Amino acid sequence: MAMSLLWMGFALLGILKAQAQTRPEIPAPDLSRVPLQLNFLPREFEGTWYIVGLAGNAFKRAEQEQFKMYTTTYKLQEDNSYRVTSTLLRGNRCDKFVRTFIPNGLPGQFTLDNMLSHGLQDYIVRVMSTNYNEFAMVYFKKTVDSTDYFKMTLYGRSEELKPEVKENFINLVKSLGLTNDNILFPARVEKCIHVKA
Template sequence: MKITLVTISMAVFLTGIHADVQPQKNFDLKKFAGKWYRVGLAYDSPSFARYRKKLTVCMGLVEPTETGDVIMTVWKTKSSTCQKEVFRYEKTTSPGMFTYFSTRHNKVKDITVVETNYTEYALIFKYKKFNKEYSQVSLYGRTQKLRPELLEKFKRYARQQGFSEESIITPALADSCPTGGH
């Protein structure tokens, strides 16, 4: 019996701890489209620690395609310049769950919109597996500043996902990036 439980536990671990992360019920991509700011981030990668103090709020534009995929354009300030990146998030069979291929890591990553009210905030869970499993929780807002209750909701959710207080940050406000619109 003990061996069976260990085997089942290992199978669950190896197939992904993120399996219990569910998308927003009745997720509506059209309502989710538009401009979002990443105002909170929880990340468990050891190499991320050196970038924590340099991180600023970044802006993203969610544009649904006719096929249900998403073009995600992100602008972030890096070394005093505004940098633009474009990602294609592919829909899955579950509305609110997407995958994309990270050219930086040469791996497919999962993205789940866990909770949103569409007009103010969204909690996003990102998962990838390299030589070990990594996950991120992000808080997005329609503005760069959110109500304290929403920041606390984000921190509470991140802690529930196993993130330590040290790995949960709310980046500094960003300068106007992109400048003059997008």
């Protein structure tokens, strides 16, 4: 009996350790600390963006080579929501993911339509900064099983951005609690990123 209790204790310890490893160490910042683009212009934000940089509390720089550049296209709908299509290379094929971002309180802030059907407790999208024709920095936070995962994406209208834009992205990311180890710059690829959404 004592031996089986000991083994159960080890098993429980192993489960708790595995859960701790999957939960991010860096907490999501309070939304009041996340910038919001002033006077957000929905029509100007519409169109295709290349994913030039990524940072988040679930990313590790050691995984850099796993990440390939992809595109996300925002199509403004009549109700001011966006139909958002991401096209990325998976294995040897182009995969598309379509979702709808609906306005959430402030101009430039959105939530995911039907988030409960995706197993999410909360989902926030916030355009932090953009000049619309060159770059955008967008914050995403999702809550799953009471755990907050957040990421920031550096979008570019082209596949290459000026070094100072990347530097501004790195500084913003660090101001929200992430480190160099949480920042990735996906490798450029030719396949899939030039496909129309």
